Amino acid sequence: MGLRDILTGRHEVKGPAPDHMFAITTAYVTLEAEHQISPAGKAAIVFQALATSEFETTLKEMEAIVTATGGDSGTGVTTQDDSYGYRWMVLANPAGAPSIEDLAVGINAVSGSIETAGYGARLLCAVFAFTDAKGAPIYFIYNYKRGYWYPFVPAPGEQQRSTERELQIKAQMSGELPIEPELERWFPLWGIPI
DSSP: OOHHHHHHTOOOOOOOOGGGGGGHHHHHHHHHHHHOOEEEEEEEEEEEOOSSHHHHHHHHHHHHHHHHHTTTTTOEEEEEEOTTSEEEEEEEOOTTOOOHHHHHHHHHHHHHHHHHTTOGGGEEEEEEEEEOTTSOEEEEEEETTTTEEEEEOEETTTTEEOHHHHHHHHHHHTTTSOBOSOGGGOOOOTTOOO
């Protein structure tokens, strides 16, 4: 920011730091070792799809890249649309061989391709699936617009969540992950397909 920007009140707003998404690749070690929260071997990137041939071509290219790069590790890719009009590109490790690193690299490749093609504003979030010691699902959601993570813990019942457990995870992981400080931005994602 220069003197002119200060005097005129204009300044450039920086986007979130790209390395924040990769924080999950080290945080999962603490989750597993200290809190018995294990990776489920699945992640997804969620975005608003466009019904244009250019956008669909970009998606096909991304899917081919992720399939090719995941070939060594056996990571598979599928896509599906939800009832809210969002597309989920799901990456899954082979059974019994979860790799947060492979999933993060794949998710980053997809988001990078979407941004490079000029559709970065259509990115919603990335979701990484975990399970606790009892096998209950815990999701870590990365908000692309904010550059922060937050936990989402579904509870039994129709569209219920365990806010208490989410706050507990926040307290445990705030030193490991850049956690969204504004709790009202911890949006629930119902019907997560991973």
